[in-house]
Amino acid sequence: MSFIPSLPVSRSLVAAIALAIGSSVAMGCVSDRPSRNGVFNENQYLRKAFLVRPADPGPDGKPLEDTGWLLKASIMQVSTPNLLGGAVFGVFPGTENGGALVRFKITQDKLEMVNQREFSTAVAAENTRVPEVMNAWPLTNVDLKYRVNLDGEKTNFYEENQELSWDVRQWVKLNFAKNDMSDLAPFPGMQDVLAQCVDMANSTVTLVPNSFKVDERNDYFEWTTEMTFPVQLTNQACIDQYGLRGRDAFNIGKYNQTVTLKYSMVRPERLTAAPGSNNLEQYVPLEVGEKDPIRHKYGFFDWIAWNRDTTSGLVAARQLVIRWNTKKEFITWYFDPGFPEGYKKFFVSADPNDVGTVMGHTNKLLADSGVRARLRFLNANDKDTFGDKKLAGDSPDNQPVQYGDVRYSFLRWISDPDIQDFFAGVTQFVIDPRTGESVSSSIAFNDFAIKDYYVQRIDAYLQTVGASLDVNSPDPWKDPSATCKDGDTMPIVQAKVASNHNGTSTLYAKMQQYLQKPVGTFGNLGPADFTVKQDADFDRAYYALLPYYVYADPDSNPFVLREGGQGVYGPGQVWKMVQDESEFHQTMAKIDQGLSPYEDVTGPHGLDNALGFLNRFRDLTNNHKKLDRAIASMIHPYMHFDAPSAFSFEQIMARDARHCVPDADGNLHWETKEEWTQNLIDTYWSQVAWHEFGHSMGLAHNFMASIDKPNFPHYKDKQGRDHTGLYASSVMEYNAAPDRIFWHAGWAPYDQGAISWIYANDARGPGQGDSISGQSASKDAKFVPPWKDPNGFNATGEIQYLFCTHQHIPYTPLCRQGDSGTTPSEIIANQIDAYEWQYTWRNFRKYRKLWDNSQYAAAPANTIIDMRRFVSMWIFDWNSGELTDSLRRIGIKNPNPKGSDLQYYTQLSNKFNAEASAANQMVGAFHKAVIQQASGERPYRTVYDKYYGDVTQQGIILDKLFAMQGWVAMWPTDNYDPNQAGSYIASYSGIGDDSYTTVAEDAVDSMIGGQYDVYPYFVPLAVAQFAQDTHSPSFSGRIDVRDWIGGHTFTRLPDFLDYFRDLAVQTNAMAQNPTLYAGCTAVATCTYDPRGISDNHNEFLGPDKRLWIWSYVPDRNQWVAVQKERNTASYVIVRNYTDDVIAQLDDGAHPGGAYGALLPMKYFLDSFNNFN
């Protein structure tokens, strides 16, 4: 029985259902109220599972090892003046660590950054291995939760939680504040040297606010710390390294250095097993054998993956080429905000195929290589194409990319003049140490005072020869009436300048005299006039031989440690070298200030002291020579600096020109002064840009590119005229050619070959080569070279490029930085030109407010050290026998099939000899000319303003000192083929042809026995050096040269007389002249006395028919006798004395009267007798 009305029930149900549905819908709209924050937002938290991630499952299902993090540490900002911006410390905005593979280890109180790289695999069961901790930060292990009340109900109070054991808590709270410099751990070399010069105990580190950023979705995080460290003011070596910026800092009382340091980390890609991998973008390492011949042809950066062979237990290594992953679609570069808009055109233009841009030309090479990737350049706020500005920053996923981010490659412009001035450009990498892949890269351009550095110097020089460019004048240049055509040039400096230049140079005038081409007969000549104009035969043989004259520094070889070699360039040694460099400059300062570098010049210990100084000086000079290389190789191994001085252009006055350029409407006109100046600067930076980008593509420096004339790039103007685009086969050269500026931008032939080789190969092929580079010189079409070399061959076969790089410089004379010219004589001539050009700038204050000559000694030292290097080549490889042998072995043939090869080799040898002789004669003449500069020409004393004390002219005593030691001293052959070690070379003994010998001996003779303007201690140094080295058992060649400073000293008059009477007896002189030699059948009866037959200069013809000169040294009660022909230098000294004192013909050359003239006799004979 039911009495329930149906309709009301139905309504109720409907209402109930409606209420239920409505409620459910309404509940779905419930919002989340912001939780109550119990977590300090200034705390820095990281999820452990993010930091230390059990990696992806391996093939067996077990987790693979943590791939770790790829770390890039970058110095982002530096306080100014930057004391630590020099080459030794390398602290500037943009210093990077080169990448490191790390992982994290979490303890109860520290977050440890652990080096992921292990040398070998340890046996886990033995438990003997613990990973290296690179850096660590204090932490607290926490969980971050909503609070749960005791009933287990979750509230929305967000808080740290510690109820679980520390090791299972899921977050770490980091504390970045420190009082040490351990954050510099990713820069081990830098950290080492900084520790010498900063007060580590008073350093502070704090996190830069809002810099801690975590992007878990993209496996990325970063933070920036601010570090401050007081600099040390008591260590002279440090002060030297602070350089000019140190002085600036002290002037304004800033004794701390503050920097900000960014750590940027991303998880590297997993190295899945290549077989079967579907990852088409997986990077494939390119391994090149230690002695693969291709290393002769192309220079690329090696990443050496060291490890221990699991089978043998021996140390093993793979040499992997550092390069981009071209399996991906793009190699993307970003312009950092602030990069000059006008210079972006170097890299990218509207035409993506424009080979005048880095992008267009490089993409062509990548296409040649057959790879997928292409370069692209974007602004930091571009997403896909240049200028699209799609990364507007209006959402978290739309943020512009930031410099310092390990994932991105940046082009950065630095123009803060107080930051540093030791480089023009630097390229750095983040390298995946497992593969050598360049994950990202950066290029920093340092906008130093280029106008001052170059334009003003040019003008300053030209003022001295009466041809100023008037660059500081508001008046425009006058245009010629004729219109110009594309490709036309007009020398800014007319031919008369060269003549004026030569005519006003006291250096050149003397060289001309010493080289037997007096002005009166030949007119004013310059070094270029002494070069040898070689023919095609010479060129053919020369360029065929040069690849064989490349010698590496054994200490730079990473695989063989010779005796003592391990520590030569170790970090500890580098600082020792820095300290020695400081001593070098302190010693130079003493000399520059007119003080004697050794004590007791004329006293009983004078000789010992002089020799002590000389030998130490020689060591310090050698150290100076090696220091730059040591710094580069040990402290900043993966920073590729290019110093401003590397891009000098000393011949620009004669060889560069005003150009015919189009205006905005395309009408051609001659460059105005402003246009010329601006184009000079722009093209300079253009060259830096291409050079640095070459590094980023994996190219090493090539210091033989300026020699490699057959591969210089050429282009044609619109008139069809041929021009040389660059006087080098590669932009990776530090060439000093004038077209460093106003060059024709683009990869040079060597660069094209090298880049396309790097990217065309993933492995060496099975083919075999027969050329020096291991490719093929064969014309046989079936001959397959081992490497793909898209731009390494032409229609006639393999192109043989010349290549050498840093490790070859010390031992390879033709492997030079900053040189120009293709043959030794051209190189030396240009080097002398450079010295002369720089003299006017280096030695005069000019307009400069601050004139820093504190490192002056480096300039003449570097020039003179470098000059003597061709001597070694001449001795060991360019002597006739070696040349003939070499020419035969490499297959040079007489082009005349009917001619004799041997005869042809003789002809060639003569040409090589002429070349070497010309070069080295110029060197000898240069040394002598420097020494012989009179005070009225180039004062050796530094000149000061009497009242204000400022240096107004730098004296050249240091130039003279280096010239003297460089020429007089005997040097070990540590600058050439290491297989010649143990040999010693004196520039004037046993070398080369007669022409050279004449110049060389004349030079040394003048240094030890001539008269020239120097401090009184100077000549005794030369004599002591000569005496010591010519008496060395290592001295080769003409042993008799040691007698140049020799002679006979007698402490009693009877001994003096008996010496000659014995000579009369021995020569049976009485038979010739019974009167003069009466009784001279025996000494006891002989009455011969040379004093009676001497002229008023104490010269006489001895019983041996030789010309002698004698003198009495009253304060020693000694008699001196010197043979004119044998003791040539001593003769001059004694003759000076007898002229002045005996004949009363004092010419004033020896201040101090008789004493002044007597003194040289003492140290000559002391030196000689000490060793003889």
Place this chain on the structure above:
Amino acid sequence: MRISTRLGVLGVFFGCLALTGTASAAGGGGATQAGKGSAEGRGGAGPGGAPGGGGGSTSGVGPSEGRNPDVVRSDVVAKKPWEVGGTWETHRLIRQNDVNNSSKNLNVLGAYAQYDITQYDRVKVRAFLYQRFIADDGETGFRFDDMIFQYTRTIPLPQKFTAHATGWVTAPTSFASQKQGLITAPRLALDLSKQFGEYVTAGVRTSGDALIYKYRTSEGGNYNPKYALRFGADVEVVMPFHKALSIGAGAGTGYTWYYEPNSTNDPNPQVQRLGVTGDPYYSTQPIGQTYSGEIFVRYILPNIIGVKSDIVIAAADGDPSLGSVSVLHDGVAHFYPGYRQTAEVYGTLAIRY
């Protein structure tokens, strides 16, 4: 009409609200109200359950709404379609010297008005006022509870069974509801009762609640309940020797589901940035389960010029007016009759016209 009992079924709902109330204000003692002595239970969010077990949910027990004492009296009164009434309750914890339970006494004032649209359809509005004897300086100790707007359908069934279907919504007039961000709390309830002979009445009931909030959490940080489901049973026996006097007992249990903390949508930027660690002990928000029970004595006062009244003296455990009782939260606390913070005696005076 039959006599209502202390723990009207509405208390189930209010109890669930109390769970999420401002727990700290009550110090764990102050759950809210049931319609003791009144004709019906009442709604609204009380001062809230205490943290750590004080979430004073209850499953209201006792006879379902509509049990009219008039029926017991058998007074045939001319039926008028409307009625107004009020209640006064006074609660006292049995254990007064306990620590950490500052709210040991509580008064509740209630008022209602109802209208019978038909014989079977009734609409009703109710409001309540608390008086606690603890307050901050400047406070009176009085606070409103939520107002309730309800509709009830009475469904007579054979065999002296009667069913009621009720739906209601609330207006968030209470302090706690405002702190919680409650918009309204719709509810559906169904009860079934049967009279056994002349003196015994028994019933069972269930209800389900969906709570609609602006926010998932209250301002205090606690997470708001999402759903509640209650079950209860009661029995009341009229004394044959004096029909104005009756005794009864009731028991109930209830389940409450809460919103989960949601780190994904948490507007707190710190949470967005860092995320939230999962809790190994409490992977999900626990389901709250409550128990309640009481025994009572009711006495119906004489009808004076149409004004009816009754008084109730009861001993209860789990009265939502005092917060939770015998809470069992996923094993954290255990069933515990006579819990010192909720065991009470109370008296009710209900008047209606």
